[in-house]
Amino acid sequence: MKHLRRLALLLLLALSAGAGATQQLVLGVLAVRPKPVMFERLQPLADYLDAELPDTDITLQVLDQDELELALAQHRLDLVLTNPSHYLIIRSRDSLGGALATVLSHENGTSVGSLGGVIITLEHRKEIAEIADLRGQRIGIAGTRDLGGFQAQALELVDAGLSIERDFRFVEMEHHDAVLQAVLDGEVDAGFIRSGLLEGFALEHPEARPSLRVLHPQHLADFPYAVSTRLYPEWPLVALSSIDQDAVRQITTALLTLPPDHPAAQAAHIGGFAPPADYLPVERLARTLRMPPYDEPPPIAPRDVWEQYWPYLAGGGAALLVISALLAMLSRRNRQLVHLVRERDLAQSGLELAASVFSHAREGILITDARQRILDVNDAFTRLTGYTRAEAVGNTPQILRPTRQSEAFQAAQQRSLDEHGYWEGESWSRHRNGEERAHLLTMTAVHNADDQVSHFVMLFSDITRQKEVEAQLKRNAHYDALTGLPNRVLLADRLNQAMAHARRGDRQLALAYIDLDGFKEVNDGYGHQAGDHLLVVLAERMRATLRESDTVARLGGDEFVTVLANQTDQAASIALVQRMLEALNAPVPYQGESLAVSASIGLAFFPQQASMDADQFLRQADQAMYRAKLSGKNRFHVFGSEGPALNGGPPST
Amino acid sequence: MLRRQFLTCACGTAALALLPACQGRDALTIGTLPWPGYEPLYLAEHFGWLPTTVRLRKAHSASQSIAGLVSGELDGATLTLDEALSARATGLPLSVVLVLNESVGADVVLARPDIREPADLRGHRIAVERSAVGGIVLRKLLAAGGLQQSDVTLVDLPHDQQPAAWNEGLVDAVITYAPTDSQIERAGGQRIFDSRQFPGTIFDILAVRDDRSRWRKRHVRDLIAAHLRGLDHLRTSRDDALRRIAAWRGLSLDEARRAFSGLALPDLTQNRSMLAPGGTLEQAAANLVRVMGLQDPRLDTLIDAGFLPELAGPA
Numbered sequence: 007m008k009h010l011r012r013l014a015l016l017l018l019l020a021l022s023a024g025a026g027a028t029q030q031l032v033l034g035v036l037a038v039r040p041k042p043v044m045f046e047r048l049q050p051l052a053d054y055l056d057a058e059l060p061d062t063d064i065t066l067q068v069l070d071q072d073e074l075e076l077a078l079a080q081h082r083l084d085l086v087l088t089n090p091s092h093y094l095i096i097r098s099r100d101s102l103g104g105a106l107a108t109v110l111s112h113e114n115g116t117s118v119g120s121l122g123g124v125i126i127t128l129e130h131r132k133e134i135a136e137i138a139d140l141r142g143q144r145i146g147i148a149g150t151r152d153l154g155g156f157q158a159q160a161l162e163l164v165d166a167g168l169s170i171e172r173d174f175r176f177v178e179m180e181h182h183d184a185v186l187q188a189v190l191d192g193e194v195d196a197g198f199i200r201s202g203l204l205e206g207f208a209l210e211h212p213e214a215r216p217s218l219r220v221l222h223p224q225h226l227a228d229f230p231y232a233v234s235t236r237l238y239p240e241w242p243l244v245a246l247s248s249i250d251q252d253a254v255r256q257i258t259t260a261l262l263t264l265p266p267d268h269p270a271a272q273a274a275h276i277g278g279f280a281p282p283a284d285y286l287p288v289e290r291l292a293r294t295l296r297m298p299p300y301d302e303p304p305p306i307a308p309r310d311v312w313e314q315y316w317p318y319l320a321g322g323g324a325a326l327l328v329i330s331a332l333l334a335m336l337s338r339r340n341r342q343l344v345h346l347v348r349e350r351d352l353a354q355s356g357l358e359l360a361a362s363v364f365s366h367a368r369e370g371i372l373i374t375d376a377r378q379r380i381l382d383v384n385d386a387f388t389r390l391t392g393y394t395r396a397e398a399v400g401n402t403p404q405i406l407r408p409t410r411q412s413e414a415f416q417a418a419q420q421r422s423l424d425e426h427g428y429w430e431g432e433s434w435s436r437h438r439n440g441e442e443r444a445h446l447l448t449m450t451a452v453h454n455a456d457d458q459v460s461h462f463v464m465l466f467s468d469i470t471r472q473k474e475v476e477a478q479l480k481r482n483a484h485y486d487a488l489t490g491l492p493n494r495v496l497l498a499d500r501l502n503q504a505m506a507h508a509r510r511g512d513r514q515l516a517l518a519y520i521d522l523d524g525f526k527e528v529n530d531g532y533g534h535q536a537g538d539h540l541l542v543v544l545a546e547r548m549r550a551t552l553r554e555s556d557t558v559a560r561l562g563g564d565e566f567v568t569v570l571a572n573q574t575d576q577a578a579s580i581a582l583v584q585r586m587l588e589a590l591n592a593p594v595p596y597q598g599e600s601l602a603v604s605a606s607i608g609l610a611f612f613p614q615q616a617s618m619d620a621d622q623f624l625r626q627a628d629q630a631m632y633r634a635k636l637s638g639k640n641r642f643h644v645f646g647s648e649g650p651a652l653n654g655g656p657p658s659t
Numbered sequence: 660m661l662r663r664q665f666l667t668c669a670c671g672t673a674a675l676a677l678l679p680a681c682q683g684r685d686a687l688t689i690g691t692l693p694w695p696g697y698e699p700l701y702l703a704e705h706f707g708w709l710p711t712t713v714r715l716r717k718a719h720s721a722s723q724s725i726a727g728l729v730s731g732e733l734d735g736a737t738l739t740l741d742e743a744l745s746a747r748a749t750g751l752p753l754s755v756v757l758v759l760n761e762s763v764g765a766d767v768v769l770a771r772p773d774i775r776e777p778a779d780l781r782g783h784r785i786a787v788e789r790s791a792v793g794g795i796v797l798r799k800l801l802a803a804g805g806l807q808q809s810d811v812t813l814v815d816l817p818h819d820q821q822p823a824a825w826n827e828g829l830v831d832a833v834i835t836y837a838p839t840d841s842q843i844e845r846a847g848g849q850r851i852f853d854s855r856q857f858p859g860t861i862f863d864i865l866a867v868r869d870d871r872s873r874w875r876k877r878h879v880r881d882l883i884a885a886h887l888r889g890l891d892h893l894r895t896s897r898d899d900a901l902r903r904i905a906a907w908r909g910l911s912l913d914e915a916r917r918a919f920s921g922l923a924l925p926d927l928t929q930n931r932s933m934l935a936p937g938g939t940l941e942q943a944a945a946n947l948v949r950v951m952g953l954q955d956p957r958l959d960t961l962i963d964a965g966f967l968p969e970l971a972g973p974a
């Protein structure tokens with residue numbers, strides 16, 4: 007059949023050559039769809055060109071990939087309409103040939119000069135949700151030299167971390183329609199087709215479309231087709247170098263001026279032609295995938311070579327053996343030498359680097375021997391500690407007068423050094439000028455060949471600022487900003503601790519709830535600044551009255567609470583409260599004025615017979631304070647005491 | 660190495676405010692906005708070309724990006740050159756490492772139809788945003804018309820309020836840029852002047868904090884390489900890139916195409932020459948510094964071309 011057609015063609019060529027005047031051009035088109043469909047679609051285009059070029063006859067041939075290759079190899083084609091990946095191959099063989107124009111595909115009134123690849127599978131194959139799920143599946147393709155039918159999809163698969171060679175079983179088919187059918191019939195698990203085909207197929211078979219699903223859909227504005235890959239330029243119409251330049255000009259003009267509503271364009275389902283696109287992205291794609299024409303040259307079988315050249319090869323081989331043996335000896339010597347030199351250089355540059363790190367590091371570095379005698383320090387050490395190298399060397403790190411080092415801390419440090427060979431943590435010591443500094447310190451034990459500790463290396467940086475910030479943050483969270491007294495949060499903590507303590511021991515705990523009398527009048531009469539000043543002074547007086555182990559906290563406003571720990575008896579607590587009343591009663595001088603307030607104090611004791619928590623304890627003291635207030639202020643009341651509720655009275659004046 | 664350990668520990672124990680900056684200390688976080696000149700970065704992100712150590716943080720405005728740089732949340736940002744200069748003036752250690760785009764027509768002056776050229780603006784009201792770019796366009800506009808500032812009435816209007824003011828007839832001309840310009844053009848504004856008349860002035864750049872890039876040189880280099888790869892995709896696969904960008908921004912393909920028409924996006928070679936000592940960017944910065952009246956701009960440390968890739972163009 008094929009032979010017959012070729013014979014007919016030759017005959018045709020011979021006839022027209024005889025006619026003389028007209029030039030014969032053959033337009034070869036790659037069959038992405040069945041040949042009759044392609045003929046029907048493209049014959050009008052061939053006719054249009056034929057009509058536009060007066061002295062030229064244009065014949066259309068629709069060829070599958072192999073036929074097209076053969077026709078090209080035999081120089082039987084002058085014009086080729088093919089996919090861009092195939093165009094690259096043609097261009098690599100016929101470097102004078104080139105694209106005259108790029109097809110504009112047409113859909114619903116929009117023309118696009120780009121195409122992409124589509125990956126389709128059956129809708130009900132839920133296990134194939136994304137392209138990674140294609141691993142190990144059978145995939146129908148129409149040949150690997152196809153852009154929209156293979157290479158475009160291949161790049162997305164490679165980008166998803168899959169291997170084209172190993173991860174799939176590709177089944178080659180005649181054309182894209184066959185791929186589509188194979189997916190529908192379940193012969194393959196997925197198929198690769200070019201963009202636009204699916205939409206055309208859906209028009210012809212609306213009933214079959216819902217059973218197909220497009221994988222890895224791309225979001226592209228105004229692109230009329232579903233697509234699974236990035237976009238590439240559409241098909242080029244290629245002129246081979248066999249055509250003369252006049253014809254090239256005429257064909258190009260005819261292509262670019264083909265209007266979208268021309269019957270030829272409509273039959274071909276295209277929107278005409280645009281000036282040739284830049285096919286660089288397609289070239290890059292082929293290079294990335296190592297596809298023709300950018301693949302490796304096919305290897306020559308060793309047997310062919312051997313059969314033809316064996317005497318030379320044998321002789322050469324023997325000579326080569328001798329030479330390579332000599333070379334090997336030479337190169338070993340050389341390597342040994344190079345190795346020696348490099349080792350020396352490495353050691354040298356290693357030493358230089360170490361020395362430079364040592365002197366330029368921003369961290370203080372201190373090196374001692376095994377008995378912790380300082381051997382050397384760097385400049386940063388001097389900057390951070392105030393001690394010069396001369397002062398430090400020969401001394402032990404004790405020169406830094408470490409502070410806040412409990413025995414447990416030192417033991418833990420020593421244990422870490424013994425067990426792990428290093429210790430890392432915060433340490434406090436004194437600068438030469440007496441200031442206390444915080445350091446982040448790493449101590450490392452250096453072992454010699456006998457696994458004995460030979461040196462210690464300490465690296466440290468100054469974190470005093472950070473510690474200050476940290477302490478400040480802690481203070482803010484636990485202390486009252488105005489008076490510097492513990493706040494409600496810290497009070498709760500201290501009270502719980504004190505109660506736990508009191509439960510275990512036989513000591514008593516007293517809680518005094520203090521509310522100032524007449525504070526509002528001071529605030530209203532003299533202003534808030536005066537009120538603040540008063541609170542600060544009274545807070546200080548209360549603190550002075552109490553012992554170190556007691557806590558006085560500000561609950562807010564003019565309310566204070568003291569926790570009196572380790573009381574021997576109630577009388578001692580009452581005496582203390584009495585003193586506090588006096589202290590609060592004394593006037594506070596402020597800007598030439600004298601501010602005077604008094605206090606009502608409620609007192610409660612712990613432990614009691616009934617068990618209770620800190621909150622209940624505090625409420626008892628609060629209630630007692632309230633009784634004191636009701637009873638005339640400037641006095642205290644003990645919770646639970648009977649009678650007139652007046653256990654204290656105004657101090658003698 | 661020790662330095663990094665120190666940094667980790669310090670942030671673990673001390674000021675809480677430092678925490679966000681220290682998390683994932685190896686990563687580089689870049690603040691960016693939807694602006695055509697920055698799209699190559701988004702393309703790179705989409706195709707997975709950004710190094711895993713780089714994160715793009717989408718901001719709503721440049722001031723949000725700058726706040727992020729100040730707070731330490733961001734290590735770098737895409738900014739206009741004048742924004743970078745003002746940020747530096749507040750003490751932020753910021754360097755320009757890449758030019759993303761130059762305005763060649765994206766900054767425009769639109770006027771009512773009876774105003775045909777800059778000289779016709781005498782006695783009219785001009786809306787202008789109080790920014791360095793606005794100031795520069797205004798200066799160039801007045802110079803082109805042979806006018807003094809006293810010859811016109813300036814109305815200080817932020818960008819988003821310009822169309823309303825135009826529609827109510829409160830102003831006769833507007834100094835603006837995309838996409839506001841198309842709104843005003845649709846409402847009858849005529850283009851009488853644009854940044855094509857004064858090339859080499861308005862730039863968008865990538866700026867990184869020096870204290871952050873010092874330990875992440877490689878990430879910055881990879882980020883720039885990724886941008887250049889995105890830019891290459893935009894150039895060679897223009898149709899693919901524009902359709903994607905249009906889909907992200909809710910534009911039509913034509914609108915996306917137009918958005919790029921007033922911008923020049925320099926490639927590696929152009930970036931090399933722009934960022935070179937005495938190059939276009941340094942000159943533009945010196946001009947901006949004069950217009951903005953910045954004290955001690957330290958222009959010698961503004962540009963760091965050391966992160967650009969060595970070879971010309973990706974292989």
